Amino acid sequence: MLTTEKGDESRRIVGIGSALVDILVHEDDEFLEKATALKGGMTYVEDEFIEQVMTQANGKLHVVPGGSACNTIIGVGKLGGAARFVGKLGEDKMGKLFEKDLRNNNVEPMLFTSSSPTGRVLSIITPDAQRSMLTYLGASAETHVNEITEKCFQNTAIVHIEGYLLFNKDVMLAALNAAKRAGTRVSLDLASFTVVESSKDFLETLVDDFVDILIANEDEARAFTGYADETDALGALSEKAEIAVLKVGERGSFISREGNVTAVEPKGGETADVVDTTGAGDLWASGFLFGLANDYPIDKCGELGSMCGYEVCRVMGANIPEAGWKRIRKLL
Template sequence: MPSNTITGIGSALVDVLINDTDDFLQKFNKEKGGMTYATADEQQAIISASSQVPVIVPGGAACNTILGVGKLGGSARFIGARGKDDYGDIFENEVRECRVEPVLSYFDTPTGKVLSVVTPDAQRSMFTDLGASSLLDPAAVTRQMFSDTAIALVEGYLLFNRDLMMAAVKAAKAAGALVALDLASFEVVNASKDILQDLVKDYVDILIANEDEASAYTGESDENTALEKLSDNVEYAVLKVGERGSYVHHNNSVTRIAPVRGNAPVDTTGAGDLWAAGFLYGIANDLPIEKSGQLGSICGYEVCQVMGAQIPGPVWEKIKATV
């Protein structure tokens, strides 16, 4: 690999989080735990219907991961599109503060937002308005954006923008990077079955999924069989199994990664994204698979102790001390 830089491409979004009940979620006919698209007006209607005060933090799946890499001290870059507004400023300032190089396009359309309703079991259910993040031009995505990149993380949600997805994986491969794809949500997988297997076969080196995503992708409910099928045509296949930890398939061998046990989760927003931050940082910096996975587990655990996907600074110092 040419360097240890990790470059992410995905949606530049701001997370708006509210705590509420399962009954509240059911009022909006939302299946808990997934992601659906919503207009800004629909998001506001949900916020207005809740008595809870929203928490606002930078977000976006790939960006959460890349900010985590930066916080770990890794070399990191993020490619995306933002609006020329206050939310966009909040987003870009946070990227820079995390020591991540921003490669951003600017549009008059407002910065995208994700409304996450967090239920008492700490599950988050997302309503997404992509805003300016959907306007990134596939023709503007070049191999130069991935220069000196060891691992290119392509956000699974880009499968909803197929031209951009193809531009991203082709540019990353042309630059000589390993391509990592996190399957994002079972809804993404179900909506992309006509292209997903070929995309993985032709371009993906690192495939990351949780149980629901793996089942949707492979058609298998048994986790051992699902992991075996996830590993087809990729160098690393990751299956995350929640509080039981995770498994990494590499070179015909399976490594079990133990979970971090401690306090009950406050909010699972960003858990998978920060797991990926630790794991990919480890792989890019030549750490053993078990150590990379353990770092992922630590990051995933710590982000569940706060609202949103931003781990506090002092906690990052504790995490880095384990590397």
């Protein structure tokens, strides 16, 4: 079954990726080691393993809809942009929660369903605010190539693809080809250094052929380009795409557009405000892509991205509360 709603705004941003439910818990580094989670990275596991780790958790479990591209698109919807999410979920309670949350956040669902359970991610947050993920893809891994068509991306300014889709090469290529046929710009977030390391050769080819906007943090850029130096890494990224972004954490970000580099200062308050980095990169992309779709100057796009990224770090999970969105909207 496919559920969707009508919408044809030319400034629409469409996200495609894994429809996942996030389970967040604060634990120490010792717990992280026992869970065999890679600090700052992402590891694919079976559903039973997540259940086992959850039973050993000391902290309170927080359950919220998630997934990288979905987080980004919800942010676009909260900013008042035309937004759509494409993905696959289970016909279960978690799936219904996921779809309801999209609608409540001004996002048009274009969702395929499966008899498998909705996927989920256990995010273990250590005292340094770093998050390490154990991921069970469930239904989200069952998207078929023939489900991803040009119709998913018609009347769209930007298609945003999460790097985690690199683990499903056929679907990734189907999405890229459909987006190009629809005449939209393609944005790719590299997602995690572990993703880049596992898919580097394939990634090189598809970025050259399809990607217009390439977004990476320091670790991802180093894994992709081989350069630890920020200037060299950004230069290498900018050779691959019209717009290249290098995020450098609390120091802000650098944006290269056709060779012209813009430095973006970090927004918000003190780093002591940071409680959880879950969704920081995803929400940075929300503000940045919203700005691009609405023809903002590149420095304003970066400023909006920085503010969204900061506000989500002040809360548990990837959902910015309304008070945070009010502060962000002042930039508009």
